[in-house]
Amino acid sequence: LTAAHLHKQLRDQIPAMLADIERLVRIDSGTADRAGVARVIEAVGARLTDHGFALSGPASGGLQATLRCGEGPRLLLLGHADTVWPAGTAAQWPPRQAHGMLSGPGVGDMKGCLVMAIHAIAAAAADPDATHGIGEIELLLVADEEQGSVASRGWIEQRARRAGACFGLEAGWPGGGIVVARGAVGSLRVVARGVSAHCAGHEGEGASAVATLAPLVNRLESLSDRPSGAIVTVGTFHGGVARQVVPDHAELQLDLRAPDEATADRMLEAIATVVAQANDGAVQVELHGGITRPPFPREASAALHDLANDCARELGLEIQPIASRGGSDASFAAALGIPTLDGLGPICHDSCARGERIEIASLADRGALMACMIARLAQQWRVGDAQARAWGNVDAPA
Numbered sequence: 001l002t003a004a005h006l007h008k009q010l011r012d013q014i015p016a017m018l019a020d021i022e023r024l025v026r027i028d029s030g031t032a033d034r035a036g037v038a039r040v041i042e043a044v045g046a047r048l049t050d051h052g053f054a055l056s057g058p059a060s061g062g063l064q065a066t067l068r069c070g071e072g073p074r075l076l077l078l079g080h081a082d083t084v085w086p087a088g089t090a091a092q093w094p095p096r097q098a099h100g101m102l103s104g105p106g107v108g109d110m111k112g113c114l115v116m117a118i119h120a121i122a123a124a125a126a127d128p129d130a131t132h133g134i135g136e137i138e139l140l141l142v143a144d145e146e147q148g149s150v151a152s153r154g155w156i157e158q159r160a161r162r163a164g165a166c167f168g169l170e171a172g173w174p175g176g177g178i179v180v181a182r183g184a185v186g187s188l189r190v191v192a193r194g195v196s197a198h199c200a201g202h203e204g205e206g207a208s209a210v211a212t213l214a215p216l217v218n219r220l221e222s223l224s225d226r227p228s229g230a231i232v233t234v235g236t237f238h239g240g241v242a243r244q245v246v247p248d249h250a251e252l253q254l255d256l257r258a259p260d261e262a263t264a265d266r267m268l269e270a271i272a273t274v275v276a277q278a279n280d281g282a283v284q285v286e287l288h289g290g291i292t293r294p295p296f297p298r299e300a301s302a303a304l305h306d307l308a309n310d311c312a313r314e315l316g317l318e319i320q321p322i323a324s325r326g327g328s329d330a331s332f333a334a335a336l337g338i339p340t341l342d343g344l345g346p347i348c349h350d351s352c353a354r355g356e357r358i359e360i361a362s363l364a365d366r367g368a369l370m371a372c373m374i375a376r377l378a379q380q381w382r383v384g385d386a387q388a389r390a391w392g393n394v395d396a397p398a
């Protein structure tokens with residue numbers, strides 16, 4: 001099974017991949033749209049069954065698909081069925097091919113990635129010699145990734161601990177980017193409770209939660225240190241019930257980005273200090289939440305990055321290592337020390353924006369890259385290759 005052979009095979013499958021992707025893109029599956037997410041899981045599950053996967057779950061609303069290969073460690077692939085797009089989007093924005101691109105809601109994040117991965121695995125697994133050395137290829141499809149995978153986290157971590165290596169199926173970056181590191185992401189809420197009163201009738205009796213929180217917007221955001229990658233953003237601010245009522249409730253939502261754990265801890269402490277200082281007795285201010293995505297350290301991707309470079313060279317493809325500020329489910333595996341690489345999907349432009357589109361040719365290029373990586377990994381994991389087995393979570397329990 002040569003790299004060139006895999007590349008040609010994936011190229012021949014582009015029309016079939018496009019048909020599958022378009023079918024998935026026509027199904028709305030915003031995280032809150034549980035019925036839509038379930039339909040996507042069902043459609044992807046059917047394709048996985050066609051390719052010999054056994055389905056189990058759903059766990060936490062997601063799907064676990066397993067392809068038995070032989071003896072050896074398990075390769076885990078992390079995907080998600082949800083998108084950021086609410087119900088109704090698919091009708092307004094049907095999939096469209098133009099200038100070598102396919103656009104549509106969730107085409108890059110990550111319906112195109114799921115379809116590409118299924119074809120890539122099938123191409124590698126078509127030759128049993130190519131996957132000899134891998135015990136199982138397991139694909140997880142979670143239902144709540146776009147909202148931080150709060151319900152799925154435990155499940156993902158449990159499966160990751162039992163994996164020899166992990167591929168994140170998020171899209172590739174323009175220019176051939178693959179994700180070799182990710183920063184930490186925090187989701188926090190600041191809640192203020194004051195005393196409600198009519199603004200004139202009971203003058204002086206109220207305590208405004210809005211007035212207490214408002215100055216915090218600037219104070220919190222100015223904790224950001226953009227050159228170092230530490231960013232605090234107040235994304236929402238709600239408060240009050242009516243114009244003439246002193247507001248007894250206000251709340252803001254805070255997004256935190258930090259390049260590493262030490263910075264994340266330092267930022268959390270600084271945020272907690274600012275919030276504590278706002279407590280003035282009359283208005284109680286509380287901080288909720290924390291880091292929802294741990295940092296994905298670069299060391300976690302080193303071995304798989306080497307493997308990807310070797311395959312890219314064989315295929316004549318350009319790949320670029322990217323350290324992303326965003327989190328993904330792969331961050332959970334990487335933080336556990338499982339060898340992990342992310343951003344392996346087709347190349348996506350303007351992800352999670354109305355211009356979201358993937359490069360059609362990259363379905364074959366990146367698909368071949370993934371198939372080649374699977375074959376290389378199998379080679380390295382083959383029993384007896386003691387030196388190669390020195391890396392990877394190869395003694396993980398089943």
Ligand SMILES: [Zn+2]
Pocket residue numbers: 080109110145170
């Ligand atoms: Zn995604």
